[in-house]
Amino acid sequence: MQTIIGGISTPNSALAREVAELVRDTASELLFNHSSRVYYFGAIAARQRGLRFDPDLLYTGAMFHDMGLTDKHSSAHERFEVDGANAARDFLKRYGIAQNDIDTVWTAIALHTTPGIPQHMHPVVALVTAGVEMDVLGLTYAQYSDDERQAVVDAFPRSEHFKEDIIQAFYDGIKHKPASTFGNVKADVLADKDKQFVRGNFCSVIRGSCWKA
Numbered sequence: 552m553q554t555i556i557g558g559i560s561t562p563n564s565a566l567a568r569e570v571a572e573l574v575r576d577t578a579s580e581l582l583f584n585h586s587s588r589v590y591y592f593g594a595i596a597a598r599q600r601g602l603r604f605d606p607d608l609l610y611t612g613a614m615f616h617d618m619g620l621t622d623k624h625s626s627a628h629e630r631f632e633v634d635g636a637n638a639a640r641d642f643l644k645r646y647g648i649a650q651n652d653i654d655t656v657w658t659a660i661a662l663h664t665t666p667g668i669p670q671h672m673h674p675v676v677a678l679v680t681a682g683v684e685m686d687v688l689g690l691t692y693a694q695y696s697d698d699e700r701q702a703v704v705d706a707f708p709r710s711e712h713f714k715e716d717i718i719q720a721f722y723d724g725i726k727h728k729p730a731s732t733f734g735n736v737k738a739d740v741l742a743d744k745d746k747q748f749v750r751g752n753f754c755s756v757i758r759g760s761c762w763k764a
Contacts, residue, residue, distance in 0.1 A: 556702045559594045562606035566646050573642070574614045577624070581716055582617050584707040585686060589613040591703045592695070593682030599694060602674040608652055612659040612679040615639035620724030630731045631724050636660035687717060689760030713764045714757050 553560045561567055575583050590613035597604055618624045619634030626634050636657040643653045659679040662669050669680035684690045692700075710716045725732060741748040 554706045556591050556706060557595065557699055559591060559598075561590065562610055564607055566607050567610050570611055570614050570642070574618065578618065578621050579720070581710055581713075581720060582620065584709070585713075585717065586614045586617060587707040588686045588703050588709075589616065589679065589682035591682070591706075592685040593678035595695060595699055595703075596681040596685070596691070597674060597678050600677075602678065604674045604678060605652070608656050608675045609678055611639055611643060612656045612675055613682055615642070615656075616660045616663050616679055616683065617720075617724075620720055625724060625727075628728055628731060630661075632661045632664055687760075688756050689762050690756075692761040709762070709764050711764060714760070714762070718754050718757060 553563060561571070574586060578586070590610050593609060593613055594604075594606075596602075597609075615635050615638055617631075617635060618638045619626075619629075619631030619636075624634050624638045625631065629637075639660055640653050640657050643656060655673050655675050658672070659669070659676040662672075662676060663680045663683050666680075666684070670677045681691070685692065685695065738748075738750055742750060
């Protein structure tokens, strides 16, 4: 049954129903609910920003964005974002989705942990990251009404200790391939040349977000 929040619902298509079933069967309840919230927060962000999007593509991007953290889809060496993007790509190919749409979903998932870039790209790319940044980091918490936030969380509950749980899920999904975490080289350069430079810390932002849990 579709969940309608503020006039927004998941797409009523065979593709979306299979996405939901596949992710529910593959990922933990923590990641399933998180990914579902990412879809709704992303869709609400679209309304805020006046963006139009294909619901099936946004839903697939949101629901697959953390599939690379699962045992089934985790590779030995690729970034977990790429693993999730590849899983979504393979799924969409079975439905005969156009290659440019597959590429859009692939990019949305691959870039969802790369801040500063997705918001300048295709709406699906921008909105997956918007949903992630809202649900995990609370960066746009104040841009959502109390009713919107509560409705999304009521439909897809956050665990009692979600902040610590999601950090642990990240760790469990990447600990076997630390080399894949090499990332923002600019921070490395600043740390090397400027002894007063203080790195931003992803986990600290999560723990310090406006979300209670």
